[in-house]
C-alpha cells in the first residue's frame with residue numbers, strides 16, 4: 001500500500017472553507033482518485049479516512065459528516081460521478097461498478113419526528129460543534145456495504161444499513177432500503193428482487 005497523503009484531496013468545511021487533513025488517506029498504485037472530499041458538519045476530520053485499492057477509479061463527491069467516518073474501496077472498482085454521504089462508513093468491494101448519479105447515504109440526516117428536526121438547520125449553519133453528539137442521537141444511521149462484483153445502475157439510491165450482495169445488480173433509479181441477495185437483481189422503489 002502506497003500512502004499518498006492529501007496530494008489529490010480537496011478538503012474543506014462548507015461554511016468556513018478551512019482545509020483539514022484526514023486521519024488516513026491511502027491509494028494504491030495505478031489508482032485514479034478524482035473525487036472531491038467535503039467535510040460537512042464533521043467536527044473531527046482527522047478521525048475520518050479513505051483507503052482505495054489498486055486499479056480503482058473514483059469520481060464523484062464524498063461527504064464526511066461525523067467523526068470516525070470511513071470509506072473503503074477495493075481493487076478494480078469504478079465509482080462514477082455519484083455522491084457518497086457518510087456518517088459511519090461505506091465499504092465497497094473489489095470489481096464493483098457504481099454508475100453516475102447514484103446516492104449512497106448511510107444515515108437519514110434527520111429524525112422522522114418534526115420536533116426533533118426543527119433545530120437541525122440552525123445547528124448546522126451555526127457550526128455548533130458541542131451540539132453534534134445530541135444531533136446524531138436523533139438520526140438513524142448504519143454502514144453500507146457493497147460486496148465484490150456488484151453493479152449499481154445509474155441514479156440508484158442506496159440507503160442506510162444496506163448490504164448489496166456479491167455479484168448483485170441494482171437497476172437504474174432503484175431506491176434500495178433493504179439488503180440485496182448475492183447474484184440477485186433488484187429494481188424499483190422500494191427496490192425488490194426480480195431474480
Ligand SMILES: CC(C)(COP(=O)(O)OP(=O)(O)OC[C@H]1O[C@@H](n2cnc3c(N)ncnc32)[C@H](O)[C@@H]1OP(=O)(O)O)[C@@H](O)C(=O)NCCC(=O)NCCS
Pocket residue numbers: 107108109110112140159175177178189190
Ligand atoms: C423515509 C425514511 C426516513 C424512513 O426511514 P425508517 O423510518 O428507518 O424506515 P425503514 O427503513 O424502516 O423503512 C420502512 C418501510 O418503508 C420503506 N421505505 C423506506 N424509505 C423508503 C423510500 N425512500 N422509498 C420507498 N420506500 C421506502 C422500506 O422499504 C420499508 O418497507 P418494508 O417494511 O416493507 O421493508 C428513510 O427510508 C429515507 O428515505 N431516508 C433518506 C432521508 C433523506 O433523503 N435524507 C437526505 C438528507 S435531507
